[in-house]
Amino acid sequence: MRNLKIIGGIYREICIDPQSDNLYGSAMRSAVAVSKGCEDLSLVGMVEPELKENIASLAKTFNFKIEIKDRRNEIEFIYDTPLSSPRIYGLKTNTISTIEASANNILCFAMVEANIKVSAHHLVVDPQGLSKIDGRILWSADHLAIVANKWEVTRLLGVEENLDMETLAEKLRDKYDAEIAVVKCGALGAVVLDSCGLQRVPAYRTKRVNPIGSGDIFSSVFAFYWAEMRTTPKIAAENASKATAEWVMNGPLQVISGNKNVTAPNAEVPISGQSSTVYLAAPFFTVSERWLVDLCKSALTNLGATVFSPMHDVGVGNTGNIAFRDLEGLKSSNAVFAVLDGMDPGTLFEVGYGTAINKPIVIYVNDRKNNNLTMFKTNNTNIHEDLSSAIYDAVWLGIYT
DSSP: OOOEEEEOOOOEEEETTTTEEEEOHHHHHHHHHHTTTOSSEEEEEEEOGGGHHHHHHHHHHHTOEEEEEEOSSOOEEEESSTTSOOEEESOOGGGOEEEEEEEEEEEEEOOSSEEEEEEEEEEEEEOTTOSOOTTTEEEEEEEEEEEEEHHHHHHHHTOOTTSOHHHHHHHHHHHTTOSEEEEEOGGGOEEEEETTEEEEEOEEEOSOOOOTTHHHHHHHHHHIIIIISOOOHHHHHHHHHHHHHHHHHHOOSOOBOTTSOBOOTTOOEEEOOSOEEEEEEOOOSSHHHHHHHHHHHHHHHHTTEEEEOIIIIIOOOSSHHHHHHHHHHHHTSSEEEEEOTTOOHHHHHHHHHHHHTTOOEEEEOSOGGGSOOGGGOSTTEEEESSHHHHHHHHHHHTBOO
16 A cells, blocks of 8 residues: 555754754654655654644645644754754653554654654664664564664674674564665665675765765655565665765755655765775864864764874874884875864875875865865865765765775
């Protein structure tokens, strides 16, 4: 039966840099994204009473049904950058509710304010970063797919982050007795494991990337194709990857057309490769500089890269051995990611050295108009003012081919 029920959070999402303020959350974002292709779509979630009219208006605009329960107060997710872990405001842990739902096809996102009990023929579960879904999501399903990124899977399994995606997919499928396990690895694509074996799905390179909500888009499009359209898991994941590329590039509200195809004109360059190495060149003399280096290293790692960071891997000091070790790390990396705000002499040297030995260079400079970048405009160098786009670009350029 051609229907889809989406269960999950409806939250206000605020990003500090670049500035944005949206009423989305996983469930609302996903419902809007696939609404044009769905014949019978419904959204189940919770909002405070004063927002119900807004939700009803959106549902009418995008032609889906709503089943909304009351919650006491607004829940906000606030991001310093799109790459940062959010701070959650308004959550009252002593008032956790329970949502129950049944349908032929269900996409279930874990919620911070509710436990969920679902029954479905085809069920897709997205854990949304929870370290444990046992007890938080109770399900009965004939066909179960679990879709999660590599970091989420390591939390669910309680294993080390250095395990490869294939092993993680096998362990995830076994633990939850799932028919399908999909493990995403950011800029390196995803793996799909089912009874036919393991298959890789590429990511798609784009010029710009805003990753907030990208995982929601992947899960919703996967659910649309696998659960509602009954395609193979691989085809569902490939379409999900293309749709996600379009979302992070342009942020379109809908990524499925009326004829049930993915609307993704910018998903043209598939990324092939299972590993990436990036040298992180940046000053780390102040608290704010060290905070940014930590953020960049974490983001690069979460997207699948192996990172050489002088701050983390060598440390500070005045000996010549430090410079030697830094340059050895640079030579062994496939690409250089450089923070050039402030034009730190050490970072400029690293960029020049990398250019001289033909390493691809990705430069992030937040205040481009106040920096003279003439000497960096080479065929081997990409310059970004947006941090998220720069980080993704560095991972893609650092892939072993």
